[in-house]
Amino acid sequence: MLIRHGMNTCFARLDIANNRVSTLAAVLRRQQFLIRSLGGTPSQDCREKMNAVEADSLSIIRKITPKLDLSRHKGQAGKIAVIGGCREYTGAPYFAAISALKIGADLSHVFCTKDAAPIIKSYSPELIVHPILEESYSVRDEDKIPTANKILAEVNKWMERFDCLVIGPGLGRDRFLLDCVSQIIRSARYFNIPLVIDGDGLFLVTNTLELVSGYPLAVLTPNVNEYKRLVQKVLNCEVNNQESSAELRSLVKGIGGITVLRKGKSDLICDGTEVCSVSTFGSPRRCGGQGDILSGSVAVFITWARQCEDMGTNPMNPTVLGCVAGSALLRKAASAAFENKRRSTLTTDIIEYLGNSLEDISPSV
Amino acid sequence: MLIRHGMNTCFARLDIANNRVSTLAAVLRRQQFLIRSLGGTPSQDCREKMNAVEADSLSIIRKITPKLDLSRHKGQAGKIAVIGGCREYTGAPYFAAISALKIGADLSHVFCTKDAAPIIKSYSPELIVHPILEESYSVRDEDKIPTANKILAEVNKWMERFDCLVIGPGLGRDRFLLDCVSQIIRSARYFNIPLVIDGDGLFLVTNTLELVSGYPLAVLTPNVNEYKRLVQKVLNCEVNNQESSAELRSLVKGIGGITVLRKGKSDLICDGTEVCSVSTFGSPRRCGGQGDILSGSVAVFITWARQCEDMGTNPMNPTVLGCVAGSALLRKAASAAFENKRRSTLTTDIIEYLGNSLEDISPSV
Numbered sequence: 001m002l003i004r005h006g007m008n009t010c011f012a013r014l015d016i017a018n019n020r021v022s023t024l025a026a027v028l029r030r031q032q033f034l035i036r037s038l039g040g041t042p043s044q045d046c047r048e049k050m051n052a053v054e055a056d057s058l059s060i061i062r063k064i065t066p067k068l069d070l071s072r073h074k075g076q077a078g079k080i081a082v083i084g085g086c087r088e089y090t091g092a093p094y095f096a097a098i099s100a101l102k103i104g105a106d107l108s109h110v111f112c113t114k115d116a117a118p119i120i121k122s123y124s125p126e127l128i129v130h131p132i133l134e135e136s137y138s139v140r141d142e143d144k145i146p147t148a149n150k151i152l153a154e155v156n157k158w159m160e161r162f163d164c165l166v167i168g169p170g171l172g173r174d175r176f177l178l179d180c181v182s183q184i185i186r187s188a189r190y191f192n193i194p195l196v197i198d199g200d201g202l203f204l205v206t207n208t209l210e211l212v213s214g215y216p217l218a219v220l221t222p223n224v225n226e227y228k229r230l231v232q233k234v235l236n237c238e239v240n241n242q243e244s245s246a247e248l249r250s251l252v253k254g255i256g257g258i259t260v261l262r263k264g265k266s267d268l269i270c271d272g273t274e275v276c277s278v279s280t281f282g283s284p285r286r287c288g289g290q291g292d293i294l295s296g297s298v299a300v301f302i303t304w305a306r307q308c309e310d311m312g313t314n315p316m317n318p319t320v321l322g323c324v325a326g327s328a329l330l331r332k333a334a335s336a337a338f339e340n341k342r343r344s345t346l347t348t349d350i351i352e353y354l355g356n357s358l359e360d361i362s363p364s365v
Numbered sequence: 366m367l368i369r370h371g372m373n374t375c376f377a378r379l380d381i382a383n384n385r386v387s388t389l390a391a392v393l394r395r396q397q398f399l400i401r402s403l404g405g406t407p408s409q410d411c412r413e414k415m416n417a418v419e420a421d422s423l424s425i426i427r428k429i430t431p432k433l434d435l436s437r438h439k440g441q442a443g444k445i446a447v448i449g450g451c452r453e454y455t456g457a458p459y460f461a462a463i464s465a466l467k468i469g470a471d472l473s474h475v476f477c478t479k480d481a482a483p484i485i486k487s488y489s490p491e492l493i494v495h496p497i498l499e500e501s502y503s504v505r506d507e508d509k510i511p512t513a514n515k516i517l518a519e520v521n522k523w524m525e526r527f528d529c530l531v532i533g534p535g536l537g538r539d540r541f542l543l544d545c546v547s548q549i550i551r552s553a554r555y556f557n558i559p560l561v562i563d564g565d566g567l568f569l570v571t572n573t574l575e576l577v578s579g580y581p582l583a584v585l586t587p588n589v590n591e592y593k594r595l596v597q598k599v600l601n602c603e604v605n606n607q608e609s610s611a612e613l614r615s616l617v618k619g620i621g622g623i624t625v626l627r628k629g630k631s632d633l634i635c636d637g638t639e640v641c642s643v644s645t646f647g648s649p650r651r652c653g654g655q656g657d658i659l660s661g662s663v664a665v666f667i668t669w670a671r672q673c674e675d676m677g678t679n680p681m682n683p684t685v686l687g688c689v690a691g692s693a694l695l696r697k698a699a700s701a702a703f704e705n706k707r708r709s710t711l712t713t714d715i716i717e718y719l720g721n722s723l724e725d726i727s728p729s730v
Contacts, residue, residue, distance in 0.1 A: 091490030115483075122487045224438060265435055284433035284730065286442060288472045289491065343433065343469040343729040344720025346491050 051245040052268055052277040057328030058361050060321050064305040065104075065362040078105035078303040080296065081158065082166045083184060084199065085112025086135060086177065089170030090119040092199060092292045095347055096169040097127050099296035102354040103329070104364070105303070108296075109162070111155060111184075113177070114138070116170070130154070133181075135174040144176060152183045159187060163303040164194045168201020169292045178204045185211045192217065194302050194319065198295040202226045206233050212258050216271075219259040219302070219319050221295055227262050230255075244268060245275040259319040261298070263291065267327040271320050278324055282331035283338035289347030290334065297354070298326035332357040416610040417633055417642040422693030423726050425686050429670040430469075430727040443470035443668040445661065446523065447531045448549055449564065450477025451500060451542065454535030455484040457564060457657045460712055461534045462492050464661035467719045468694070469729075470668070473661075474527070476520060476549075478542070479503070481535070495519070498546075500539040509541060517548045524552060528668040529559040533566020534657045543569045550576045557582065559667050559684065563660040567591045571598050577623050581636075584624040584667070584684050586660055592627050595620075609633060610640040624684040626663070628656065632692040636685050643689055647696035648703035654712030655699065662719070663691035697722040 066077065080100040085093035093116070097108040109128045110120055117131030132154045139147050165188050167181065181204060188195055194217040197205055202222055205211050206229050212218040222230055231239050231247065234254040240247050245268065252260050252272045259271040266279040302322030333353040337345045431442065445465040450458035458481075462473040474493045475485055482496030497519045504512050530553050532546065546569060553560055559582040562570055567587055570576050571594050577583040587595055596604050596612065599619040605612050610633065617625050617637045624636040631644040667687030698718035702710045 088495060089493065090486050091492065094490045119483050119486045123490050282435070284435050284437060285469075286437055286439040286471050287466065287491070288439060288493075290439075341720060342724045344467040344723070346466055348489075348491060 052266075052275040055269075055276040055278055055324045055328075057278050057280065057324050061301075061325045061328060061358070062362045064301060064308050064318075064321055064325060065358065066304055066307065068364045075106050075161075078163050078300050079107040079109075079161055080105045080164055080166065080299045080303070081109040081111060081162045082169055082296070083111045083133075083155075083181060084167070084169040084171040084201070085110055085116035085120050086133070086170060086172035086174065087113060087115040088172055090116045090123075091289060091347075092170030094120050094123045094127070095289045095292035095351065096166050096198075096296035096299075098124055099293045099351055099354060100166075100300050101126055102351055103297055103300045103358060104355075105300045109158065112170075130158075133177055135172070136176040137174075139176060148176075148180050148183065151180050152187060155184050156187055159191050159193060162193055163306070164196060164299040166196045166198065166295045166299050168197055168199035168204070169295060171200035171204075173200055173203060182208060182211055189215050189217075194299070194306070195219070196221060196295050196299045196302070198222075198291055199226075202230070206230050209234065209255055213256045214258075216257050216259075216317075217319065219261060219298065219323060220255075221261045221263060221291065221298065221323075223263045223291055230260075245270070248275055249273075259317075259323060261294075261323040261327065263294070267323075269320055269323045269327070271317055276320070276324065278327040278331065280328055280331045281335055283334035283345060283350075285334070285338055285343065285345045287346050290330065290350065293333075293347065293350060293354070294326055294330050297329055298322050301325035301329075329354065329358055329361075332361070417631070417640040420634075420641040420643055420689045420693075422643050422645065422689050426666075426690045426693060426723070427727045429666060429673050429683075429686055429690060430723065431669055431672065433729045440471050440526075443528050443665050444472040444474075444526055445470050445529055445531065445664045445668070446474040446476060446527045447534055447661070448476045448498075448520075448546060449532070449534040449536040449566070450475055450481035450485050450494075451498070451535060451537035451539065452478060452480040453537055455481045455488075456654060456712075457535030459485050459488045459492070460654045460657035460716065461531050461563075461661035461664075463489055464658045464716055464719060465531075465665050466491055467716055468662055468665045468723060470665045474523070477535075495523075498542055500537070501541040502539075504541060513541075513545050513548065516545050517552060520549050521552055524556050524558060527558055528671070529561065529664040531561045531563065531660045531664050533562055533564035533569070534660060536565035536569075538565055538568060547573060547576055554580050554582075559664070559671070560584070561586060561660045561664045561667070563587075563656055564591075567595070571595050574599065574620055578621040579623075581622050581624075582684065584626060584663065584688060585620075586626045586628060586656065586663065586688075588628045588656060595625075610635070613640055614638075624682075624688060626659075626688040626692065628659070632688075634685055634688045634692070636682055641685070641689065643692040643696065645693055645696045646700055648699035648710060648715075650699070650703055650708065650710040652711050655695065655715065658698075658712060658715060658719070659691055659695050662694055663687050666690035666694075694719065694723055694726075697726070 082093045082097045093110045097110050100108045111130045113133040113135055114131040117129050121129045132151055134147055196219050198221045228239050234251055248262055248268050248270045252270050262268040266277045269276050302318055305318030305321040334350045336353040337349040341349050447458045447462045458475045458477055462475050465473045476495045478498040478500055479496040482494050486494045497516055499512055561584050563586045593604050599616055613627055613633050613635045617635050627633040631642045634641050667683055670683030670686040699715045701718040702714040706714050
């Protein structure tokens with residue numbers, strides 16, 4: 001019944017999506033103005049970030065983070081789902097999903113393989129973990145099509161409830177699993193759900209750009225190596241760090257109509273027009289898993305930024321604002337964790353500082 | 366593709382290895398000089414350690430531990446893998462792998478049996494755990510060769526990414542599993558990856574000395590009983606505690622071209638030339654698992670010491686320096702944990718003190 005309901009309403013959603021695309025240019029111009037008017041200044045680290053405007057990330061976080069009051073009900077602060085977690089990787093989807101909750105989302109789901117589910121569940125009773133994905137080794141060839149259909153139907157039962165999907169943390173690279181995730185991405189687009197794509201999700205998308213091309217609610221969050229592969233695929237050249245902003249703009253235009261958050265010493269964010277940066281001090285510790293915190297954080301902030309937009313107070317590109325906010329919050333939390341734990345700082349430690357870091361910037365009541 | 370790439374580059378690596386072996390004698394002389402010049406003094410506990418120079422371990426730790434700064438990227442502080450963990454033992458590989466992270470490595474992997482993986486994963490989402498090893502009970506005789514080949518191929522896909530392997534914590538003594546690990550050791554030598562061999566890895570190596578003989582990047586870390594078996598096998602006699610240093614030197618020469626860290630009241634370290642000792646006060650608590658902390662710690666410090674060498678600042682034997690540093694840090698952390706927890710000190714408690722203990726010696730920024 002849920003699926004049928006989804007199908008009936010999706011056309012209305014698609015109309016809304018089309019309208020949104022057509023008004024996007026105007027929205028982007030207003031958003032760039034907002035970034036500047038919120039205090040954006042040219043950054044110092046000039047060559048690398050030439051033409052990038054340093055975002056006033058704290059003002060943006062304050063702008064989009066909702067105040068809490070007793071009239072709110074469960075779900076309003078965000079319902080996030082992470083698609084990831086396989087036999088090999090279980091930490092990454094946990095980090096993304098628990099980060100979303102620690103920042104303030106109300107519900108956080110994980111859709112992972114049957115092998116991964118009990119372990120992810122064991123990390124925390126706070127998460128809702130769906131053991132529904134399959135890897136090739138557990139599916140006979142003749143069962144692949146019905147199994148894929150069953151997986152997609154199962155995810156679709158939930159799809160409309162989610163405010164944002166994070167695709168990729170700990171997904172692995174199994175062919176059958178990635179084929180199913182391609183279907184999930186197509187379905188998410190159909191239902192007009194924002195997508196944050198990281199990790200092995202980027203591997204999938206880099207090889208099949210049409211999955212995200214032209215979808216303004218998609219954000220890719222590549223690290224150094226993932227960015228390199230994207231540039232090679234889309235621009236057919238090597239990364240040029242002397243022209244980071246121009247290159248990032250070309251990359252986004254090459255893919256078409258999405259947002260890219262390029263992680264690095266400064267995070268650079270672009271939706272095809274201007275490039276903004278987040279350079280606030282973070283942590284020199286480079287333990288694995290910090291990218292997963294970022295993907296979960298960006299998902300929550302995009303949700304909140306879209307709620308702002310829905311309220312009509314500031315029509316701006318919520319995807320860019322979500323990226324700025326997620327990047328800045330991770331840096332602040334990582335800095336606080338490093339202050340305390342120094343060289344032994346792990347991802348779990350940083351997650352523990354997400355709440356206080358956000359409270360410092362934007363008190364909850 | 367990764368495997369092929371590995372095969373293509375391994376010859377270059379072997380050339381580098383050969384050059385390294387040929388310059389080892391000079392390097393060792395300089396390293397002995399460093400140990401002395403850093404303040405090494407003859408120890409007091411004279412009979413047992415006659416001819417052993419007490420290493421100035423704190424200066425060595427300061428020398429090899431990298432400062433952290435924002436220009437560093439994920440992986441530079443070390444990528445460690447532990448080969449161990451079976452149906453019976455899951456704590457040991459976890460202790461070794463998490464210790465590596467807590468000291469400051471960026472990524473820590475565990476390769477274990479399928480039974481052990483979910484449990485090791487559940488201890489911490491920070492570890493990347495590969496459920497790929499098999500014990501005899503789960504493999505039919507006719508499947509053993511293809512299964513072993515598959516396991517080796519899977520490990521080889523990752524091999525070149527690692528800075529050091531720890532072989533043995535919680536490995537067990539299953540014949541088929543140990544045969545696979547023998548292949549992994551041979552492959553690691555082929556790719557010129559440093560090896561720290563402890564626990565059941567020592568059982569394997571003691572019975573098949575050619576696995577490590579002549580490999581200067583191997584270190585064995587035997588406790589009292591493991592050392593006894595090594596001496597019986599290599600020197601064909603009982604341990605002589607009156608001539609510890611001479612005996613250790615003979616043992617190392619008997620095996621050929623490796624380093625041995627003999628754990629005891631004082632830890633004795635020898636790579637075939639002089640013997641150095643680490644005797645700083647640790648803890649009188651002898652709970653199981655401390656050897657696993659040591660193996661993970663030594664792996665990280667060897668990685669860092671080799672990076673120092675790569676930078677050309679101090680050409681010295683990084684294996685010995687890694688052993689000295691690992692031994693000294695464990696002692697300091699164990700002492701701090703015992704101060705707090707006394708008789709109830711457990712391995713987990715000691716691990717929690719690794720970060721602060723290292724920070725005391727060598728501040729991270």
